[in-house]
Amino acid sequence: MISNPAEKYRRLPVVDLPDRQWPSRTIDRPPVWLATDLRDGNQALFEPMNRDRKMRLFRELVRIGFKEIEVGFPATSQIDFDVVRELIEDGHVPADVTPMVMTQIREDLIARTVESLRGAPRAIVHLYNATAPVWRKVVFGMSVPQVMQLVERHVLYLKRLTDAAPQTQWILQYSPETFCMTELEVALEACNTAIRAWDAGPQRPVIVNLPTTVEVTTANVFADQIEWMHRHLERRAHVVLSVHPHNDRGTGVASAEQALMAGAERIEGCLFGNGERSGNVDLVTLALNLYTHGVHPGLDFSEIASIARIAEECTSVPIHPRHPYVGDLVFTAFSGSHQDAIKKGFAAQAEDGPWQVPYLPIDPKDLGRTYDSIVRVNSQSGKGGIASLLERDHGVVMPRRMQVEFSAIVQKAADASEAEVSGSMLWALFEQTYLAPAVDPEGSLVYRGHRLFDDPAGQGIELDLVIDARPCRVRGVGTGPLEATVHALGTTLRVDSFEERSLGQGAEASALAIVEMAMRGVNGTRFGVGRNVNTLTALVQAVISAVARLKAESSGTAAVRTGRMPACL
Structure with missing residues (x-):
């Protein structure tokens, strides 16, 4: 690492928004959710999903309750094109679910994309182009006016194609890719150009999607950007303001939450944040964060372990054992002080009262998890955890001084084995120590x-x-x-x-x-x-x-x- 990173890395300017309102707001309703697992998540895999795995994951997303699902990039992938056709022709898309497909703004790709959706009752076509300065100058060699002409021409082309297929209710989604690194005035001009070209109105909805294609600022700066756009977008009543946060700085969830406070109404992401580079926003974490604050997300995660296994099997990407809410160890305490607090919390928890168990922000049973693995024993564990396991599994309630005595015996065994002490091993130690003599x-x-x-x-x-x-x-x-x-x-x-x-x-x-x-x-x-x-x-x-x-x-x-x-x- 260099000694003075300021010489190499340029800080992006903050947003001039002295009267920002979002910090004083709270989230009191869920957003519109769009799952991008079949496109954004699929692009990030070592081996992209085949047709069978894509269909299986689509069915699971429907079961969970997603009403908008991005099903692929059909203009550049034959598998994606075939999956979109199968979903439509074989009636796999429920009446209340809208499929979305994505394409760059190029006429041949747009035509192929519209063809993939032929016969769908309702569909979202997602057009995007990069707008940030380094992309304009280095990648495309275009000026700002040329970028605006590009957006207008291709949105009008999409409008002509979709107007010719009135049996489908068409919705445009436009994304100024690299929004978070684009001058706000330029991003606004691109979005308003798309809104006008589409002629957004009561019968012609449009989704403006603002991505952190590469996350480069703190979450509060992104929230400022969203509030600024929320205030300045044309035909705002007919625009659904959406965000697509990535996770390059590790703050994708925070960016999404603060964007909702700043005026966003829709969130795009993957179940477990599986996207390019560091991934995108983790929808499970985001949704369950809402749930723990008393806001039902409108998604069903009551069998979270089953969802996790299906996602792992379809993507071949394992879920980290400490993943929030989902990981195999996320509700597990090895620390003695944690175990003691959890044990006391369960004893004090009223059946019909608000959830107040130390170290457990959510009741595992709400996610289809049991209490069996919450307390586990290793060399870091204390008397409270050991006592809790014996009481839970065998009905043995030890006096406190006995807990102290037996925990020393267990600790010695754990140190010797250098491993976790299982419930059966713990009971065998208890029998050997107290019942066998x-x-x-x-x-x-x-x-x-x-x-x-x-x-x-x-x-x-x-x-x-x-x-x-x-x-x-x-x-x-x-x-x-x-x-x-x-x-x-x-x-x-x-x-x-x-x-x-x-x-x-x-x-x-x-x-x-x-x-x-x-x-x-x-x-x-x-x-x-x-x-x-x-x-x-x-x-x-x-x-x-x-x-x-x-x-x-x-x-x-x-x-x-x-x-x-x-x-x-």
Whole structure:
């Protein structure tokens, strides 16, 4: 890169519009949408779509709800010409959908274009020519008056051809290509020349389309340009003001939104912004931005994953996993703080209330997505996300201190694997950590059964265990089963908390018991979990699970000799 880019790159002038109105406006209705996937998007492909893929994508655009669809460049592509003829002759175009075709302003190309549309009830013919200074001087060698003569001659030629085919309702669309780099007075003269030549009026609508053929300014400057044109166009009541933003600076969506605020009524773009160079405006993002502000776009994206797969298959262009609203990971949080906020947001979200879930600007279910992949676990995840997955997938609600304990275990596993921890891996870790210690045949403290008995001092219990591979029975008495179980296992144990929850409903529901315990000589506490259809059995297993984990932190079989574990009967 050069040290002083100002020596090489010329800044375009800003628009002199001190009384601009667009910054104070809001978008309260959707624009007219035109999908250019079959033309602009198709031109940008390594391998342009064949007839079958074009037809499939056309049907999908109709299903989504587009009422204007650019179906190709029939004057320069035989496939496009054949597709246009098939759409018309075989009745694939619904009565409320208008096809559009594009051509440069050259008489032979215009004639071929009109021929492709023969028999269509309604059609838009899109004429364009470049108007910016560098194109006028370097590419075409034309003066401004010569450019205006070119526009007038070819619009009049189109008018003669279309007047000779009155069975079709013809609409002219004129684009001063490279509008955003053209002097506003020159762009206005070109558009007004086309409007006059077409004789725009109540029965002769015209679309004036203003493209950022190569995006070269910030979005606010483009909005100024659109508002200036909106104020100065002739026969404005009979003109639909359209924009076709590209994305060379990465602000195609912003340019489109601000253009709508500045007076544009129609937007051209592709579903996922697939156009030349950096692409054009992404219609899915633009439409769903409106939706999240309470404005229905009039397009149906309720099965967004299906739309994405069809677009990928037709274009062979993959959609980025972080693509707004659509990407496979766009509703996924790995960050611990994000996961915690999302979990709390879902808990607080009222079913019939306004959507207010942190980090999720739209309800994924509105797009046909589930909540299954919102929280996922890797080495960056925190206790909130882990807890959320266990609660969602298995109904396990962990106390907060247990979340802290288990998240450290998960983090260690994630660091070791250097990969995402799947839901099944997470559950396997939970089982291995909390459920296996009490029942694993290879464990150092294993539960085999229990028997309650009455005792003058309270509730008695006899535990059938395996301690360090030796069968063992121990007894304890307490004010209830929990205290009796703890007393049976040793005098150095302490219960800090205990919770019981139900997993599932009906006859097959099981009980989940969670206990937090401490053992003299072991720093901190450990949690234990028991799961059984019998509530008491789950309780006993939870205590044994916690003690087995504490025992693993102590000195093994020496714990029995020092009194930390009981002697067998």
